[in-house]
Amino acid sequence: MTQMLSLSDGRQIPQLGFGLWQVPASSTAETTATALRLGYRLVDGAAIYGNEEGQGEGIRRSGLPREDIFVTTKVWNSDQGFDKALRAAESSLKRLRLTHVDLLLVHWPCPSKDLYLETWRALIRLKEDGKALSIGVSNFQEPHLERIIGETGVTPVLNQVEINPRLQQSALRAFHARHGIVTQSWTPLGQGLSFDAAPVQAAARRTGRTPAQVVLRWHIQIGASVIPRSTREAGLLENLALFDFSLTEGEMAAIASLDTGERCGPDPARFEMS
Numbered sequence: 315m316t317q318m319l320s321l322s323d324g325r326q327i328p329q330l331g332f333g334l335w336q337v338p339a340s341s342t343a344e345t346t347a348t349a350l351r352l353g354y355r356l357v358d359g360a361a362i363y364g365n366e367e368g369q370g371e372g373i374r375r376s377g378l379p380r381e382d383i384f385v386t387t388k389v390w391n392s393d394q395g396f397d398k399a400l401r402a403a404e405s406s407l408k409r410l411r412l413t414h415v416d417l418l419l420v421h422w423p424c425p426s427k428d429l430y431l432e433t434w435r436a437l438i439r440l441k442e443d444g445k446a447l448s449i450g451v452s453n454f455q456e457p458h459l460e461r462i463i464g465e466t467g468v469t470p471v472l473n474q475v476e477i478n479p480r481l482q483q484s485a486l487r488a489f490h491a492r493h494g495i496v497t498q499s500w501t502p503l504g505q506g507l508s509f510d511a512a513p514v515q516a517a518a519r520r521t522g523r524t525p526a527q528v529v530l531r532w533h534i535q536i537g538a539s540v541i542p543r544s545t546r547e548a549g550l551l552e553n554l555a556l557f558d559f560s561l562t563e564g565e566m567a568a569i570a571s572l573d574t575g576e577r578c579g580p581d582p583a584r585f586e587m588s
């Protein structure tokens with residue numbers, strides 16, 4: 315159903331998944347089970363989303379073998395530091411009721427805390443202990459990546475960052491490519507702010523797809539892993555149908571021209587919320 319991307323540690327990740335931010339805890343199990351039944355195989359969660367119990371329950375409810383599902387969670391900012399991150403990961407596994415996750419991420423660098431290097435060392439330990447099969451980061455910028463790679467010699471397999479047609483992060487993506495880091499796009503629909511743009515509308519007309527599908531297909535064709543969220547079954551299905559059409563080079567170039575550098579979310583260099 316979905317293509318796989320290779321991770322630098324030899325494992326693979328589905329290119330398309332679904333995200334659980336702001337999915338109510340009370341309906342997360344149902345949303346997760348539905349998405350998995352529809353064909354998704356990657357579920358992106360985080361401790362701070364407050365719905366890891368539902369994420370784990372949905373995985374069990376889907377009836378799929380655990381090894382067929384790629385499970386991500388993240389260590390929150392207030393849990394940064396070596397010992398705290400180890401404990402936080404254990405707590406996530408307890409809430410998920412899983413023995414391991416497929417991917418564990420440091421959620422934000424929080425540079426002014428200056429704990430992301432120690433946190434990364436904890437993730438290296440968690441991988442050695444089999445609690446996380448792969449480890450990566452989120453919202454890291456080049457200096458943060460350079461520092462953790464330089465200090466530990468361990469390169470994150472993936473960096474999950476905000477990307478949409480208005481915020482294309484070309485320089486960071488080029489850095490990722492040089493280091494074998496998979497780019498994963500969060501808030502990939504960019505709050506729909508590019509849906510009305512002429513290049514998106516033109517591609518939607520030509521392909522007979524929705525603007526959301528055109529934008530998600532753009533993520534696929536730039537080589538990113540993408541994790542849209544929908545709490546509607548119709549939305550989940552729409553976002554899954556990305557592999558039976560493609561955008562032309564001209565359409566990709568036209569969408570590339572929409573880059574304004576405007577963020578939907580916070581600036582990782584300053585974001586410290588604990």
Ligand code: NDP
Pocket residue numbers: 332333334335336358359421452453474475499500501502503504505524526527541542543544545546549550552553579
């Ligand atoms: P998305 O870009 O996935 O957009 C979600 C919104 O778009 C919802 O309001 C949804 O509404 C709507 N939507 C979904 N599909 C469609 C469609 N086909 N047509 C029109 N509207 C649609 O935003 P998110 O911010 O949720 O980002 C995705 C995931 O990325 C998160 O869930 C989370 O897992 C991750 N993330 C990670 C962050 C990080 O710091 N690492 C930060 C933010 C997000 P409806 O439910 O009604 O369909």
